[in-house]
Amino acid sequence: MTMMTPNAAYAIPADPAAIATAATALQARGYHVRHVPDAAAARLAALELLPEGAEVFSASSVTTEAIGLTQEIDKSGRYTATRPQMMAMDPATQMSEMRRLGAAPQWVVGSVHALTCGGDLVIASASGSQLASMAYGAQNVLLIIGVQKIVPDLETAMRRVHEYSLPLEDARARSAYGMGSTVHKVLTLHGDIEEGRVRVVLVDEPLGY
Template sequence: MSATEAVDRFTTLPDEQTLAATVVALEEHGFSVDVVDDPDEARRVTLARIPHGSSVMTNPSVTLEETGIAEAINGGDSVYESARNKMMALDYATQAQEMKVIAGQAEFSLGSVHAITGEGTLLIASASGSQLASYAWGAANVILVVGAQKLVPTLQAAHERVYQHSLKLEDARAQAAYGQRSRVGKVLEIHQELPGRVHIVLVRRAIGY
């Protein structure tokens, strides 16, 4: 497979039949889903689910940046309690454990995923795993904003998407932003969830990676 073919495979938007079938599969596995048309609607729908004054953690996510959700939570005029701002005010050298508690136990944990399978499984890869604990168990509520190009048919394809597509883009971003390489250190698969905890905002656009 050429590099162009790999990119096309993981950036092409699904047809409506595939999108609808994936939503059904997600709901059967305990996830609630909103399907929206664009990033602005994704931001409005996401913020509408979070009561003002709530503690909210925005995990590292290009999608949250591109939708304006990260700024709405962490900006100076935010109506929310930014767990990220609270965490970043601490000293990692001496307060790392306290930072982990803040990040992992906010009322709302926001982020994205790297792939959603046709069977309704979520897959999230991370270099450090900093966001994975809150997604798996720590946060009372999780909202994941996902571009529809991340829908894949199988779990194998989900893993291939991480290594053949997402990692390459994140590696380039990390080198430009931090001067260091990225890696896949840990991978979380969520196959089933108790209804009401994890909500997915699925965007009919290619957003994030």
């Protein structure tokens, strides 16, 4: 299979006007938004939001790994981390339990692949393991989003997924697992009926893809 080349245009941080527009749109849709300057501030903001002892599912995310948040959730002992529990199970005999753990935690923490200026959040996945909790199952959703992911509209968001995020994830998966990745499922969040269920930390420093 031919290796894909990511479109570097999607790695450029949005300008201040686009960031302000996206933040305002997110708030209008019922999301709580914090805007921070860099990775260190993003990690601090996330840890301030996560209650100690909470059940937390750390969705697979290069962004949260880059700021040390995944490691803090899964290894510090401060939280009831569901991912290590899932990884210790046998998919051949315990897949139902694994699905339940990932689908309805108190908190799910991750990122997105695109954020539109209108406030739409787009998350692509090969397996879909993080999508159920983000869409409905988790009581709380925490998303860390670098401002390079801001795009004008949903059409551009999907191009970003396929032209930038997928090639980079494909390369990562080949290195880590010996097999490539694909986009089987895409979740688009347009809002939430529960005010503040979704919390977004916007980060001026580019993080993830």
